[in-house]
Amino acid sequence: MNFDFSDDQKQLRDQARKFLAEKCPPKAVRVVLDGKTPYDKELWKGLAEMGFLGVAIPEEFGGAGAGHLELCVIAEEMGRANAPVPFSSTVYLAAEALLIAGSDAQKKKWLPAIASGEAIGTLALFEGKGNPSPKNVKLTAANGVLNGVKKPVADGAIADFAVVAARTGSSGRDSDISLFLVELRAGGVEVKSLTNLDPTRGQAEIAFKDCKAEPLGAAGEGWSILTQVLDRAAVLCAFEQVGGADRALEMGRDYALDRIAFGRPIGSFQAVKHMLADMYVSATLARSNSYYGAWALSTNAAELPEAAAAARISATQAFQHCAKNNIQVHGGMGFTWEFDCHIYYRRANAMALGLGSLSYWEDQLIDRMRKKNAA
Amino acid sequence: MNFDDTPQEAAFRETARRWIEANAPRELHAELSKSSLGRIRLANHDIVDVGKAWQKKKFEGNWACLHWPREYGGRGATPIEKVIWQQEEGVYGKLTQPFQIGEGMCGPTVMAFGSEEAKRRYLPKLASGEEIWCQLFSEPSAGSDVAGLRTRAEKKGDNWVVNGQKIWTSGAHYSDYGLLIARTDPNVPKHKGLTMFFLDMKSPGVEVRPIKQANGMQEFNEVYFTDVVIPDSQRLGAVGDGWNVSLTTLMNERMSIGARLATGVPEMFELCSNLMLEDGPAIDDPAVRSKLASWAAKSSGLKYTSYRTISALSKGERPGPENSIGKLVSGMMLQDIATYAMDLQGAAGVLTGNDEETAQGQFQQMLLSSPSMRIAGGTDEILRNIIAERVLGLPGDIRVDKDVPYNKIPTKGR
Numbered sequence: 157m158n159f160d161f162s163d164d165q166k167q168l169r170d171q172a173r174k175f176l177a178e179k180c181p182p183k184a185v186r187v188v189l190d191g192k193t194p195y196d197k198e199l200w201k202g203l204a205e206m207g208f209l210g211v212a213i214p215e216e217f218g219g220a221g222a223g224h225l226e227l228c229v230i231a232e233e234m235g236r237a238n239a240p241v242p243f244s245s246t247v248y249l250a251a252e253a254l255l256i257a258g259s260d261a262q263k264k265k266w267l268p269a270i271a272s273g274e275a276i277g278t279l280a281l282f283e284g285k286g287n288p289s290p291k292n293v294k295l296t297a298a299n300g301v302l303n304g305v306k307k308p309v310a311d312g313a314i315a316d317f318a319v320v321a322a323r324t325g326s327s328g329r330d331s332d333i334s335l336f337l338v339e340l341r342a343g344g345v346e347v348k349s350l351t352n353l354d355p356t357r358g359q360a361e362i363a364f365k366d367c368k369a370e371p372l373g374a375a376g377e378g379w380s381i382l383t384q385v386l387d388r389a390a391v392l393c394a395f396e397q398v399g400g401a402d403r404a405l406e407m408g409r410d411y412a413l414d415r416i417a418f419g420r421p422i423g424s425f426q427a428v429k430h431m432l433a434d435m436y437v438s439a440t441l442a443r444s445n446s447y448y449g450a451w452a453l454s455t456n457a458a459e460l461p462e463a464a465a466a467a468r469i470s471a472t473q474a475f476q477h478c479a480k481n482n483i484q485v486h487g488g489m490g491f492t493w494e495f496d497c498h499i500y501y502r503r504a505n506a507m508a509l510g511l512g513s514l515s516y517w518e519d520q521l522i523d524r525m526r527k528k529n530a531a
Numbered sequence: 532m533n534f535d536d537t538p539q540e541a542a543f544r545e546t547a548r549r550w551i552e553a554n555a556p557r558e559l560h561a562e563l564s565k566s567s568l569g570r571i572r573l574a575n576h577d578i579v580d581v582g583k584a585w586q587k588k589k590f591e592g593n594w595a596c597l598h599w600p601r602e603y604g605g606r607g608a609t610p611i612e613k614v615i616w617q618q619e620e621g622v623y624g625k626l627t628q629p630f631q632i633g634e635g636m637c638g639p640t641v642m643a644f645g646s647e648e649a650k651r652r653y654l655p656k657l658a659s660g661e662e663i664w665c666q667l668f669s670e671p672s673a674g675s676d677v678a679g680l681r682t683r684a685e686k687k688g689d690n691w692v693v694n695g696q697k698i699w700t701s702g703a704h705y706s707d708y709g710l711l712i713a714r715t716d717p718n719v720p721k722h723k724g725l726t727m728f729f730l731d732m733k734s735p736g737v738e739v740r741p742i743k744q745a746n747g748m749q750e751f752n753e754v755y756f757t758d759v760v761i762p763d764s765q766r767l768g769a770v771g772d773g774w775n776v777s778l779t780t781l782m783n784e785r786m787s788i789g790a791r792l793a794t795g796v797p798e799m800f801e802l803c804s805n806l807m808l809e810d811g812p813a814i815d816d817p818a819v820r821s822k823l824a825s826w827a828a829k830s831s832g833l834k835y836t837s838y839r840t841i842s843a844l845s846k847g848e849r850p851g852p853e854n855s856i857g858k859l860v861s862g863m864m865l866q867d868i869a870t871y872a873m874d875l876q877g878a879a880g881v882l883t884g885n886d887e888e889t890a891q892g893q894f895q896q897m898l899l900s901s902p903s904m905r906i907a908g909g910t911d912e913i914l915r916n917i918i919a920e921r922v923l924g925l926p927g928d929i930r931v932d933k934d935v936p937y938n939k940i941p942t943k944g945r
């Protein structure tokens with residue numbers, strides 16, 4: 157058994173950490189947080205140059221052709237740095253959808269552009285309240301045009317293209333849903349930025365009015381493709397969440413060592429020590445579940461659906477728990493805009509909803525465990 | 532990243548599997564499979580008897596304490612081979628319960644500090660299950676703070692004479708030998724005046740009194756010592772070095788991997804699948820699903836944490852501290868799961884018999900037994916302290932008694 161990343165992969169993680177420490181310090185995150193720019197364009201360019209955007213994209217489509225384990229270690233570092241770039245939308249969602257379902261022409265057009273940093277992509281799935289479900293997809297596709305409104309769409313205001321889930325039938329089955337690829341700078345698209353919990357990652361409303369769109373994957377296959385995309389993204393996001401959780405734990409630990417109250421470092425009070433110990437426990441469980449997800453993702457194992465759901469649940473809980481208690485350890489300082497605690501708190505809670513809520517994934521995990529037990 | 536055995540590991544697994552197939556007590560398989568939470572229910576057998584039989588067979592096949600050197604009864608196996616053995620031994624591993632303290636803690640301490648003669652005399656018999664060992668550490672006034680213990684050992688010629696009392700000693704009533712930590716010098720600070728011994732539990736002056744537990748069972752005991760004579764040759768480590776010796780014992784306790792930790796999740800999954808609520812099976816209820824999924828994710832988190840530890844072992848690395856979370860997480864989870872299972876069972880949940888409505892009372896047993904998981908082998912609070920101090924590097928607790936001579940420490944009615 158070798159249930160660990162390889163030395164090369166660990167080296168890549170160190171390289172990513174070093175790069176992000178230099179190019180994405182809290183100061184850079186705050187430029188986006190304060191709304192001075194919608195995302196960090198310099199960082200995006202740098203990530204492309206490092207080969208990080210295309211790390212899991214095959215060489216024939218302009219990527220590094222490394223693989224998903226390599227993408228996992230980079231994702232962890234992106235989460236740790238709270239990188240204010242459209243990495244998850246573009247790399248975990250759009251690129252993965254193209255890899256799973258794109259035609260050769262579509263892959264040739266978009267994947268090299270993603271790897272080089274020229275194209276930002278996203279997934280337009282949600283329509284207001286609710287979780288991923290075919291019945292929540294109301295936007296229609298007929299005769300090659302889309303009509304309807306998607307909201308919220310992560311990074312929608314800065315994306316060049318979107319993978320759009322559309323209704324193409326009314327049988328009440330999953331096969332009512334098909335996917336389309338839309339260039340967002342073309343006609344028939346109206347984009348509006350929305351304020352959201354985590355200003356370091358934008359959210360938008362996108363209205364499609366008789367908008368021309370090309371199919372992505374076969375008609376009626378949309379939901380099955382989406383399920384695969386969401387499972388993959390769940391694992392990759394889990395690594396971001398693990399990175400964020402670890403960082404929040406580290407900030408709390410450092411503050412507890414530094415801050416003196418009642419004549420002692422607050423880290424010497426058991427109430428604080430035990431809070432931090434519990435954060436370590438949830439972060440460790442999340443890391444281990446995520447490693448299993450990474451294994452399943454990288455080997456395309458039959459266990460992926462179950463592993464992805466467990467990783468998603470565990471990592472969501474850990475990041476929320478660590479981000480919340482990191483503020484608590486900081487006392488009044490934790491509740492200021494100036495300290496970075498709230499940045500992770502915002503990211504943790506926004507990420508908890510991005511691919512469907514915690515309760516949605518809990519539901520999924522039980523379904524998938526039952527399926528396995530029945531088999 | 533992979534879960535595959537190396538060719539050597541695969542060959543070892545195959546050998547182990549074949550031996551187990553040919554030798555395991557298959558007639559017990561069904562009952563052992565149904566026994567959970569370290570609570571073995573065998574209709575027609577005593578766990579110590581069948582445990583001894585299995586241990587003896589393993590010893591004869593060279594599979595007992597297999598990570599020990601051959602000359603002391605083991606097989607000289609690597610740590611990863613031991614893990615593979617445990618995986619293959621599966622439910623039969625539950626039969627090793629009476630020997631776990633000996634194999635996990637007493638044996639390694641004798642191995643590290645015993646004379647060559649003692650090692651050759653005692654370790655093979657411990658491995659074969661012929662002699663059972665217990666751990667005599669905790670006292671009425673010294674549990675978490677075990678270094679505060681009062682049991683005295685005084686040197687008389689070539690012997691030591693022991694007076695005092697131990698408590699919570701698991702298995703003392705069927706043990707042949709005990710690992711004993713006692714105070715040999717009360718005039719120095721508490722950690723410095725301790726010495727480690729082992730003794731024959733049948734020595735004159737040793738009295739074992741069973742204690743009835745909160746769950747109604749009797750697995751632990753009080754042990755009284757009245758002028759018990761222990762030869763100096765049964766001292767482990769230097770006089771006054773007992774604390775360091777005990778750290779070896781406890782470290783070994785932590786090193787033994789939590790692969791066998793019960794979490795209650797499989798039992799709960801089965802209950803929720805079978806239990807009918809008013810609107811259908813419990814597992815279709817969103818509130819039930821949410822809890823069950825959270826527990827399942829925790830349980831798989833523990834499983835893959837132990838896999839990470841095994842991988843470190845497999846590379847010859849020492850397991851990291853992440854291993855210490857196992858008991859902390861599973862202890863609380865067992866208790867929560869038991870409480871919720873009974874909530875789902877409603878009125879019938881109060882029954883503790885072999886009732887069909889309560890899945891034979893297994894969650895009721897879990898409820899009554901689980902508090903011990905959070906206390907024995909280090910309480911939840913002590914484990915959190917360990918994580919906070921050893922893993923996260925936070926300051927140690929303020930110790931008011933650390934540099935004070937033991938006999939000057941204020942006590943409550945000692």
Ligand SMILES: Cc1cc2nc3c(=O)[nH]c(=O)nc-3n(C[C@H](O)[C@H](O)[C@H](O)COP(=O)(O)OP(=O)(O)OC[C@H]3O[C@@H](n4cnc5c(N)ncnc54)[C@H](O)[C@@H]3O)c2cc1C
Binds near residue numbers: 418426
């Ligand atoms: C929104 C807001 C409004 C406020 N308004 C006012 C106001 O109007 N007037 C005013 O005077 N103050 C005000 N405060 C300050 C507030 O009273 C302090 O923030 C609070 O007492 C905590 O002190 P601290 O921020 O210095 O944190 P610290 O005391 O440094 O605490 C940091 C962490 O250590 C823990 N800790 C500290 N000591 C111990 C201990 N002995 N045992 C266990 N844990 C410990 C704390 O619980 C916390 O988790 C306000 C704070 C906030 C957030």
Ligand SMILES: Cc1cc2nc3c(=O)[nH]c(=O)nc-3n(C[C@H](O)[C@H](O)[C@H](O)COP(=O)(O)OP(=O)(O)OC[C@H]3O[C@@H](n4cnc5c(N)ncnc54)[C@H](O)[C@@H]3O)c2cc1C
Binds near residue numbers: 670910
């Ligand atoms: C089923 C069972 C089997 C056992 N088997 C054995 C055995 O075979 N051999 C043996 O030697 N012992 C055995 N023990 C004893 C066990 O090791 C002790 O019970 C345990 O270490 C706790 O000690 P205590 O009971 O004295 O509780 P205490 O130490 O008095 O603790 C009481 C409470 O105070 C808390 N506390 C204590 N110190 C601190 C601190 N520094 N910080 C925060 N909280 C603290 C504890 O967490 C606990 O909640 C067994 C116990 C049980 C329940």
